[in-house]
Amino acid sequence: MRRPPSHFAYHGLHVAAAHAQAVxxxxxxxxxxxxxxxxxxxxxxxxxxxxxxxTAAGLWFVRRLTNEAPEVIVESAWMSARAARDLWLQIVTGQAW
Structure with a gap:
C-alpha cells in the first residue's frame, strides 16, 4: 500500500492559458x-x-507575482470569500487574467 504524498510535495496548480474572451x-x-x-x-x-x-482581516483577495526585477506584486480588490474563490477559479481556468 502506497502512502499519500506529503503536503510538502504539493507544488501548486498550473494556470490555463487565457481564453480569447477572458476578463x-x-x-x-x-x-x-x-x-x-x-x-x-x-x-x-x-x-x-x-x-x-x-485572506487577511476577514477579507479575501488574489495576488499576482511576477519574476521581473524587482519583483512586482499586485492584488485584486479585497472581497468576500465566495467572490474571491470565484475569481480564483476564473484565473486558474483561463477565464480571467
Missing amino acids: QVNWARSLPRSDRLRIREHTCACTFPMFELC
Whole structure:
C-alpha cells in the first residue's frame, strides 16, 4: 500500500492559458493592509506569473507575482470569500487574467 504524498510535495496548480474572451482583472499595487496574511492556495512557481489566493482581516483577495526585477506584486480588490474563490477559479481556468 502506497502512502499519500506529503503536503510538502504539493507544488501548486498550473494556470490555463487565457481564453480569447477572458476578463481582465483590475490589479492594483499590493499594500500592507494587515499584519497577518494567510495564503489559502497558490499556483506552481515553475511558471510566471504566479498567483496566490489570500485572506487577511476577514477579507479575501488574489495576488499576482511576477519574476521581473524587482519583483512586482499586485492584488485584486479585497472581497468576500465566495467572490474571491470565484475569481480564483476564473484565473486558474483561463477565464480571467
